[in-house]
Amino acid sequence: MQAPEQVVVRFEGDGAGEGPLSWGQTENWLAIQRQQTWLPLGGALPLPAGSTVAGVADELRYLLSRFPSLRTRLRLADGAPPTQVVAGSGEITLEVYDAGDRDAGAVAREVHEHYRDTDLDFTAEWPIRMAAVRKGGELTHLVALLSHFAVDATGATVMLAGVSTRDTTPMTGQQPLEQAAWQRSPAGVRHNAAALRYWEGILRTLGPCRFTAPVVHTSPRYWQGEFISPDLHSAVRAIVRRTGVDSSTVLVALYAAALGEVSGIDPVAIRPTVSNRFRAGLADVVCTLVQAGLLMLHVAGTPFDELLERTRRVTLSAYKYAYFDPDAVAELLDRVGRERGTAVEIGCFYNDRRGPNREQDLETPEHAPEHAPEGSGLRWVSKQDAPAVEPLFVHVDDAPGTMRLTIQLDADYLSPADGEGVLRAMERIAVDAADQVAAGTALQDR
Numbered sequence: 213m214q215a216p217e218q219v220v221v222r223f224e225g226d227g228a229g230e231g232p233l234s235w236g237q238t239e240n241w242l243a244i245q246r247q248q249t250w251l252p253l254g255g256a257l258p259l260p261a262g263s264t265v266a267g268v269a270d271e272l273r274y275l276l277s278r279f280p281s282l283r284t285r286l287r288l289a290d291g292a293p294p295t296q297v298v299a300g301s302g303e304i305t306l307e308v309y310d311a312g313d314r315d316a317g318a319v320a321r322e323v324h325e326h327y328r329d330t331d332l333d334f335t336a337e338w339p340i341r342m343a344a345v346r347k348g349g350e351l352t353h354l355v356a357l358l359s360h361f362a363v364d365a366t367g368a369t370v371m372l373a374g375v376s377t378r379d380t381t382p383m384t385g386q387q388p389l390e391q392a393a394w395q396r397s398p399a400g401v402r403h404n405a406a407a408l409r410y411w412e413g414i415l416r417t418l419g420p421c422r423f424t425a426p427v428v429h430t431s432p433r434y435w436q437g438e439f440i441s442p443d444l445h446s447a448v449r450a451i452v453r454r455t456g457v458d459s460s461t462v463l464v465a466l467y468a469a470a471l472g473e474v475s476g477i478d479p480v481a482i483r484p485t486v487s488n489r490f491r492a493g494l495a496d497v498v499c500t501l502v503q504a505g506l507l508m509l510h511v512a513g514t515p516f517d518e519l520l521e522r523t524r525r526v527t528l529s530a531y532k533y534a535y536f537d538p539d540a541v542a543e544l545l546d547r548v549g550r551e552r553g554t555a556v557e558i559g560c561f562y563n564d565r566r567g568p569n570r571e572q573d574l575e576t577p578e579h580a581p582e583h584a585p586e587g588s589g590l591r592w593v594s595k596q597d598a599p600a601v602e603p604l605f606v607h608v609d610d611a612p613g614t615m616r617l618t619i620q621l622d623a624d625y626l627s628p629a630d631g632e633g634v635l636r637a638m639e640r641i642a643v644d645a646a647d648q649v650a651a652g653t654a655l656q657d658r
Contacts, residue, residue, distance in 0.1 A: 213322055216307035216343065219265060223273045227280035227387055228300030232293060234391040236488070236501040239538045240361045241286075241294060249599035250332035250339075251360035253368065256320035256353055259344070263351040268344050269306050271375060276304060276338065278374060279498040280387050281362040286334040293539070298389060304338050311347040320345045320353035327357045334361070360500060365565065366489055367498040374498075385497040395537065407536040408544055410529060414481065414508045415545065420554045423603065423626045424475050430623035432595040437619045437628075439635045441588035445615040447642035455517070457524055458571060460564045463608060463638075464507075465516070465523040467562055470637035472511035474630050479510045484527065485563040486534035504561055505534030516645045559603035559625065566610045588639060590619075590632050604631065 233241060244251055259268075276282045280298045287295040311319045327341045339359035344351050363371060373379075386394065394400050451462050468480045483504040489495050507530035511519060549555040603625035607618040617638075621631045 213319065213326075214310060214312065216309045219269055219306040219308060220303050221269045221272050221276075221306050222301070222303045223276040223283070224301035225277040225280065225283065226300075226383070227389065228298050229389050230287070230295055230297040231389050232392045232396070233296055234388045234499070235395055235535065235537055236364070236391070236499065236503060237296065237361060237388055239503050240359075240500050242538055242542070244334075244359075244361060247600045250334075252328050252332075252341075252357040253360055253363070253365075254324075254355075254357040256317075256324045256345075256355045258317075259351050259354050261350075263344075263354075265306075265308055265344060265346075265351065268342070268351065268354060272304065272306050272340075272342050274375060274378060275340065275371070276302070278379075278383075279371060280389070281367070281499040282340050282358070283338060284362065284388065285336065285338065288335055296388060296392075298387075302338075304340070304342075307343040308351075309343060309345050311345055311352070316345050316347040316352040320355055323355045324357070327355065332359060334359075362500065363498055364487070364500045364502045366487055367500065370496050371498045384493075385495065386493040387497060388499050391494075391499075403535065404537050404540060407533040408540060410533040411506055411536070411541060412544060412548065414506055415548045415556050415558075416552075418479065418481050418508060418556055418558075419477060420552075420556050421477060422471075422475065422481060422557050422560045424477070424630070425625070426623060426627040426630070428627070430627060432597045433623050434596050434598075434601045435592055435619075435621050435623060435628050435631065436594045436601070437590050437592040437631070439588070439590045439617040439619060439632075440611070440614050441617070441635075441639050442614045443588055444617075444639045444642050445611075445613065447639075447646035448615065450646040451520070451642065452571070455520060457520055460566075460608070461524050461527055462520065462642075463564065464527060464562055465509075465520045466638040466642050467606060467634070468509045468511050468523065469514075469516065469519060469641050470634045471560065473637050473641075474633045478512040479508050481506065481508050481558050481560060483507075483558060483561045484530055484534070485561065486531050488535050491535065503534045503536065503538070505530040506558060516641065557603065557625075559622075561602055561605040563605065563607045565607050590635060592628065604634075606634070 240251060283299045283302060285297050287297055309319055309323055323343050323345065332339065339362040341357045343355040345353040448459050448462050452459050464482065464484060468482060471480045472478050483506055485502050486505050488501040488503060494501055507526045509519065509522060509526060545556065601620040601622055603622045605620040609616045609618060617635055619631050619635060621628065
């Protein structure tokens with residue numbers, strides 16, 4: 213690629229100050245250090261005809277002026293926790309790449325990959341990178357990446373809504389500096405103490421391992437796959453209609469049952485990601501609030517309906533106590549491990565990334581989508597030695613007429629074959645539960 217044109221964009225906004233990180237920021241900062249990636253979110257997309265450099269620059273200016281999390285940098289000192297520093301004004305560079313005689317979309321993808329794979333200096337750079345691609349004098353594509361440290365999925369949705377209307381009404385909700393202040397208040401300290409008691413009760417009950425160690429070393433170490441299953445989709449719909457339990461809880465129960473079956477380890481521990489947006493003052497803040505809670509389920513020999521009811525109960529506590537000081541939980545893990553004489557592994561995650569209409573979609577009548585998937589299947593999309601991923605992470609995504617699960621695993625903890633086994637077991641257990649529902653209904657109709 214040719215060197216881009218550099219357009220300096222100046223901005224200013226409210227909320228300047230500095231202080232300790234919020235719990236959501238801390239959770240992401242620990243993940244950034246652990247995985248050695250700046251956790252970029254975003255991508256490349258076509259621009260409407262007639263887009264101008266001035267217009268894109270104005271959008272970038274609006275983003276940083278409006279949202280304090282995007283003009284937040286860190287102060288790092290050896291031996292001291294990070295400090296967030298929110299600037300009241302500053303400047304950022306918008307890069308404009310000329311495609312020349314190349315395909316503009318290909319250039320945009322290259323810029324995206326370059327941004328994604330280049331480390332971010334959180335002490336000197338803003339947690340957003342933006343570029344435009346130009347061909348024949350016309351802008352064709354926008355590339356935008358933001359760090360998960362600055363924004364989560366819900367925050368991104370709020371941010372994009374603000375961009376579309378150029379909302380300038382006074383900001384509402386607790387910004388990260390205000391969140392950090394509340395978390396250190398007496399009320400925040402009490403909540404965190406209760407969360408730590410909840411976590412400690414589970415950590416002292418669990419066995420040390422979540423997975424059966426692989427017999428054969430696998431290289432590359434970190435794998436990501438995509439599992440498509442219309443059967444899982446249909447079975448979950450049937451279970452939701454019969455029980456009235458939400459589909460995310462149904463999937464957690466299926467995940468727990470599958471983990472127990474594949475690993476042979478009971479009880480099962482899962483870390484569900486929780487938005488924390490249901491808390492006062494946090495619904496529409498552009499920042500990162502997602503934290504991974506902790507739940508424990510005994511699954512061995514448990515009928516699925518009983519496991520589903522058990523899951524429904526324990527998820528309520530898991531969500532309540534998924535708002536906590538990650539540094540304090542890390543200290544708790546270390547202390548419990550020392551006292552037990554062995555570390556307790558809890559690297560088993562679940563993340564429902566579907567949109568807000570997930571239940572409405574499951575309740576509507578079945579119909580064949582325009583491009584219906586033909587059957588279930590797992591496709592491994594990447595294998596790498598860096599950046600690192602958690603021992604096991606299963607994500608649920610929107611997909612018309614099917615269920616799409618993304619799996620990420622560390623093969624030092626769980627073999628790719630066992631990872632696939634977990635997904636296949638979820639599908640089979642769900643189908644079996646749905647078949648039992650259908651059989652019961654048929655008997656009642658006689």
